[in-house]
Structure formats: structure tokens, C-alpha cells
């Protein structure tokens with residue numbers, strides 16, 4: 100039963116989002132969705148670092164991982180090469196990383212080595228936003244320093260806004276220079292803040308499996324468009 104429950108919404112999400120994004124511009128092209136690149140999926144935080152925490156205790160790292168695993172499943176479904184920087188909530192740290200700060204640094208170094216060691220990588224880092232006040236909401240895409248990142252971010256932002264939050268006025272923006280992966284990735288890289296854990300409506304969306312599947316499908320559709328030179 101779990102198998103059936105998983106694949107029905109998956110197929111529906113793919114038809115609605117990926118096909119809409121890809122096929123309308125290039126009919127019959129889904130067979131060519133076997134792109135030569137590798138989608139490097141980075142679920143932010145994990146292990147000793149739970150990231151932001153929602154008012155109800157929901158951890159950012161858990162939502163990030165769930166979206167990432169759905170994205171990876173969609174990639175397998177379409178025969179798109181994908182690699183995760185982590186696939187669970189446990190992270191193996193080197194023995195010398197004996198504090199949370201050192202663990203975070205070691206983890207970031209390991210993720211960057213994976214990204215920069217993967218030929219043809221396109222990095223999509225998945226995060227959730229947080230703010231002291233409850234009112235800020237919406238999806239925003241940030242981009243890294245490497246060439247192509249800004250174009251991927253603009254495309255992804257347009258698709259996410261159009262498919263998931265029409266009326267969202269947030270625009271793609273350069274990532275803060277303190278964000279290690281965005282600063283140092285040598286491949287096109289974006290960081291997607293999928294919503295605000297501090298906003299009740301965003302949090303409700305992000306706690307829904309079907310919403311997370313739609314997010315994953317739009318991220319895959321955006322990657323396919325980008326790697327094939329299409330526009331939003």
C-alpha cells in the first residue's frame with residue numbers, strides 16, 4: 100500500500116509540473132530529459148544541525164530532507180542523474196570534529212568536495228526560511244558565485260512563483276557571501292528558501308506531502324529547462 104500511495108501523487112505531480120514546464124516548449128522532448136549533467140541535491144542542515152525550528156517544533160532539516168528525497172525519486176523516475184549530499188538525518192563526522200561548530204564546518208567541507216568533485220553538477224540546495232515576526236512569507240531563490248547560477252535562479256524563481264505562489268513578489272537574489280556552498284561551488288548553484296517556518300500559512304503548506312512533492316517537481320522541471328537552454 101505504501102508503494103501505491105507514494106507513486107500516485109508522484110505521477111500526478113510530474114504530469115502537472117514537469118510536463119507543463121518542459122513539454123509545452125519542446126513537444127516530445129521528455130525522452131531527451133536524460134541530460135548529461137548531474138543534479139546535486141543538497142538538503143540543508145542535518146545531523147548535529149537541525150537548522151531553523153518552527154513554532155510547533157518542526158525542524159527545518161526534516162523538511163529539507165523530505166523535499167530532497169522526493170526530488171531524487173522524481174529524478175530516478177525520469178532517468179535523470181542525481182546525487183544527494185545527505186540521504187538521512189545522521190551525518191558521519193570526522194573524529195576531530197568534537198564541537199557543533201567543528202561538525203558544521205566538517206560537513207560543509209565534505210558537501211563542497213562532493214559538489215566540486217562531480218563533473219557536470221548543478222547544485223540545488225534546499226532550505227526553509229525563518230523570521231522573528233510571523234508575517235514574512237513566500238519562496239525565494241538565491242544564487243551562488245559561479246557562472247550560470249543567476250540564470251538558474253531566475254528560472255527557478257519564476258517557475259516556483261508561477262506554479263506554487265502566484266502573487267509572490269520575491270525575486271532571485273545573490274546568496275549571502277557567508278553561505279559556504281554558494282560562495283565556493285564551482286558549478287551553477289542555487290539555494291531555495293521554500294517558505295517561512297515562522298509563517299503559519301507557509302508552515303501548513305510545507306507540512307503537506309503533496310505540497311512538498313509539487314515543490315520537488317517544479318525544482319526538477321526548472322533543472323531540466325536550465326540544462327536544455329530553455330526559458331521560464
Ligand SMILES: [Zn+2]
Nearest residue numbers: 143150226227
Ligand atoms: Zn537553512
